[in-house]
Amino acid sequence: xxxxxxxxxxxxxxxxxxxxxxxxxxxxxxxxxxxxxxxxxxxxxxxxxxxxxxxxxxxxxxxxxxxxxxxxxxxxxxxxxxxxxxxxxxxxxxxxxxxxxxxxxxxxxxxxxxxxxxxxxxxxxxxxxxxxxxxxxxxxxxxxxxxxxxxxxxxxxxxxxxxx
Numbered sequence: 001x002x003x004x005x006x007x008x009x010x011x012x013x014x015x016x017x018x019x020x021x022x023x024x025x026x027x028x029x030x031x032x033x034x035x036x037x038x039x040x041x042x043x044x045x046x047x048x049x050x051x052x053x054x055x056x057x058x059x060x061x062x063x064x065x066x067x068x069x070x071x072x073x074x075x076x077x078x079x080x081x082x083x084x085x086x087x088x089x090x091x092x093x094x095x096x097x098x099x100x101x102x103x104x105x106x107x108x109x110x111x112x113x114x115x116x117x118x119x120x121x122x123x124x125x126x127x128x129x130x131x132x133x134x135x136x137x138x139x140x141x142x143x144x145x146x147x148x149x150x151x152x153x154x155x156x157x158x159x160x161x162x163x164x
Contacts (some may be wrong), residue, residue, distance in 0.1 A: 003095040003151050005141040010088035012078060013124075016134060018075045020121040021070075028066065034060065095135055095151055100127075102135065110135075117158045120152065 007013070037060045043081055044053035092103040099111045110129060119126045125137040142148040 001095065001097055001150070001154065004069075004143070004145050005093040005095070005137050005147075005151075006016075007093065007124075007141040008088055008138060009084050009092050009136070010093055011085045013084075013136060014079060014084065015075065016121070017126075018071065018078070020088040020124075020126070025071075026067070032066065033063065048156045091135075093135070093141075095154070098104050102130060112158060115138060115159065118154075118155045125151070125155065 035054055041053045041056050042057065044050075065121075089104055091100075094103075096100040099109050101107060101109050114129045114131070116128045116130050123139055125139075127135040127137065129135075137151075139148055142151075
């Protein structure tokens with residue numbers, strides 16, 4: 001197997017990455033907090049504590065709005081500081097059976113034993129290594145859908161990636 005991907009690291013990719021993390025955060029944390037809060041709200045309604053139930057619901061809504069606002073502010077701050085907005089960088093990945101090569105300014109090899117996890121987003125694969133490096137492999141960078149599917153299948157077998 002040898003699959004090549006050319007990912008353009010630019011403003012659009014940064015925005016996709018931040019949306020992916022916001023969605024992931026909301027699924028992991030907000031759903032749990034919402035379930036616990038609704039349990040308390042129901043208890044308060046059963047006990048006829050209408051004010052406390054309304055207060056808890058208001059706090060839950062405020063938490064959601066503040067989470068979205070903080071993500072927006074963080075994204076805007078990141079876009080102002082990132083050199084990729086003004087100077088996009090093309091990063092080429094070449095995936096083989098045992099490792100993948102990364103080429104941008106330099107070329108280096110990442111062995112799959114160094115990979116901690118692989119996640120599939122709506123628009124990209126996110127490959128994280130043990131040394132906390134993150135590689136974003138944009139789906140638009142493949143020559144064909146078949147190559148993307150082949151790499152997804154490879155990741156599924158190698159890292160137990162849950163395919164959509």
